[in-house]
Amino acid sequence: MTDLSKLTIATARDAMRKGELSSSELTAAYLKDIEGAGALNAFVHHTPELAAEQAKAADARIKAGDAPDMCGIPLGIKDLFCTKGVPSQAASGILNGFKPEYESTVTTQLFDAGAVMLGKLNMDEFAMGSSNETSVYGNAVNPWKAGNGEAELTPGGSSGGSAAAVAADLCLAATGTDTGGSIRQPAAFTGITGIKPTYGRVSRWGIVAFASSLDQAGPMTKDVRDAAIMLEAMCGHDPKDSTSADLAVPNFEAALTGDIKGKVIGIPKEYRMDGMPAEIEKLWSDGTAMLKDAGAEIKDINLPHTQYALPAYYVIAPAEASSNLARYDGVRFGHRAKLDQGDGITEMYEKTRAEGFGAEVQRRVMVGTYVLSAGFYDAYYNRARRVRTLIKQDFETVFADGVDAILTPATPSAAFELGAGLDPIQMYLNDVFTVTVNLAGLPGISVPAGLDANGLPLGLQLIGRPWEEADLLNTAYTLEQACGFVAKPNKWW
Numbered sequence: 001m002t003d004l005s006k007l008t009i010a011t012a013r014d015a016m017r018k019g020e021l022s023s024s025e026l027t028a029a030y031l032k033d034i035e036g037a038g039a040l041n042a043f044v045h046h047t048p049e050l051a052a053e054q055a056k057a058a059d060a061r062i063k064a065g066d067a068p069d070m071c072g073i074p075l076g077i078k079d080l081f082c083t084k085g086v087p088s089q090a091a092s093g094i095l096n097g098f099k100p101e102y103e104s105t106v107t108t109q110l111f112d113a114g115a116v117m118l119g120k121l122n123m124d125e126f127a128m129g130s131s132n133e134t135s136v137y138g139n140a141v142n143p144w145k146a147g148n149g150e151a152e153l154t155p156g157g158s159s160g161g162s163a164a165a166v167a168a169d170l171c172l173a174a175t176g177t178d179t180g181g182s183i184r185q186p187a188a189f190t191g192i193t194g195i196k197p198t199y200g201r202v203s204r205w206g207i208v209a210f211a212s213s214l215d216q217a218g219p220m221t222k223d224v225r226d227a228a229i230m231l232e233a234m235c236g237h238d239p240k241d242s243t244s245a246d247l248a249v250p251n252f253e254a255a256l257t258g259d260i261k262g263k264v265i266g267i268p269k270e271y272r273m274d275g276m277p278a279e280i281e282k283l284w285s286d287g288t289a290m291l292k293d294a295g296a297e298i299k300d301i302n303l304p305h306t307q308y309a310l311p312a313y314y315v316i317a318p319a320e321a322s323s324n325l326a327r328y329d330g331v332r333f334g335h336r337a338k339l340d341q342g343d344g345i346t347e348m349y350e351k352t353r354a355e356g357f358g359a360e361v362q363r364r365v366m367v368g369t370y371v372l373s374a375g376f377y378d379a380y381y382n383r384a385r386r387v388r389t390l391i392k393q394d395f396e397t398v399f400a401d402g403v404d405a406i407l408t409p410a411t412p413s414a415a416f417e418l419g420a421g422l423d424p425i426q427m428y429l430n431d432v433f434t435v436t437v438n439l440a441g442l443p444g445i446s447v448p449a450g451l452d453a454n455g456l457p458l459g460l461q462l463i464g465r466p467w468e469e470a471d472l473l474n475t476a477y478t479l480e481q482a483c484g485f486v487a488k489p490n491k492w493w
Contacts, residue, residue, distance in 0.1 A: 156430075196437060337355050405462050
């Protein structure tokens with residue numbers, strides 16, 4: 001059996017086409033490794049029978065010569081994606097026991113392409129969190145450790161289980177979702193690649209909603225080539241999603257030429273935050289120099305409304321969340337609280353939601369309800385929407401001025417300890433470099449670019465023009481080649 005840690009989607013695909021490896025062998029090996037990795041708490045619902053069945057079908061398809069690129073590739077699926085007949089809880093107690101009778105569009109497309117589902121992955125409850133500490137399943141754990149320390153670190157959030165599983169070689173790739181950085185931040189914390197496509201590029205149908213105007217699904221992979229291969233399989237117009245774009249899907253892998261000569265890379269001065277760690281500053285400078293050496297033109301740019309992005313995001317996202325989560329009331333599906341004699345429907349709603357939602361979800365629902373209430377709607381929600389428009393216009397101005405991509409840090413630090421006791425505001429600051437991308441609906445990708453003094457991975461973020469994921473992936477590929485990041489966590493689990 002090939003060393004799983006050396007495999008990528010591309011190398012596994014090629015090996016299976018040559019008959020050097022079968023999907024069934026690969027799937028069985030991953031299932032065995034998942035069993036021994038309980039300490040990471042990355043997989044929360046296991047589907048070994050389904051995986052074996054899908055792998056067998058993939059092998060037959062490959063043998064017949066009818067095999068798309070993702071055929072036979074073992075994946076982990078974030079618990080936010082509805083999977084038919086398999087628990088899909090969004091890591092929340094309120095959806096305990098929910099097994100959908102339908103399949104999300106993304107998983108449908110992946111399975112139609114022959115991909116194999118190993119199981120469902122841990123996440124922050126309803127995707128609300130930056131550390132994977134709000135999950136009803138307990139914390140997902142980063143496979144990386146700081147230096148010689150024993151402390152468990154966050155894999156990031158909300159797609160922490162996805163990031164941990166890919167970094168620990170428990171699957172070849174995983175699905176993630178990104179509302180304010182929830183693909184890119186955990187990718188940076190675990191030394192993998194994660195791309196958030198342009199809003200509307202990937203269907204949201206069948207994905208449990210957090211904030212509908214911000215949510216977007218994307219792949220979490222070992223490298224940029226794998227991200228290109230998997231993203232292509234996830235994309236496409238979906239008539240069931242009114243925000244799905246009816247655009248042709250490029251061959252993203254074919255775009256990876258490594259040639260960025262003449263491309264203009266913007267460096268926004270507003271992202272140089274007070275107190276930025278020297279390691280992050282150096283990583284950013286080094287990445288800038290690498291792109292310049294590859295033939296790109298470096299240009300200082302202004303994104304003047306960046307400072308208002310976090311406050312605007314944390315008004316808009318909770319407002320949409322409070323609306324989306326109103327459906328979880330103990331009537332139609334999921335958890336219903338036990339009632340005392342004489343309790344009416346109001347008490348049933350109150351008890352069900354108090355028991356079913358965790359503290360962070362309750363906090364965001366309350367904030368969202370507040371900013372949408374009469375008397376505060378204009379003061380908070382409408383003002384945040386206006387700020388969002390200004391942020392979007394900042395990017396439009398920069399792109400109209402000839403900039404092809406924007407380079408920034410992915411996170412303000414390396415992964416921090418689980419249980420660090422960060423207050424909500426400190427936790428929200430983890431999204432400082434990523435939320436603007438969601439507010440503007442742009443594509444963004446995190447690429448592992450180096451290690452900090454404690455040997456923990458750090459990532460750089462590239463932000464692209466809308467709908468130009470192919471060009472963004474090529475720039476990211478060039479950066480990846482220049483960085484030469486090959487570090488892996490030491491196996492302790």
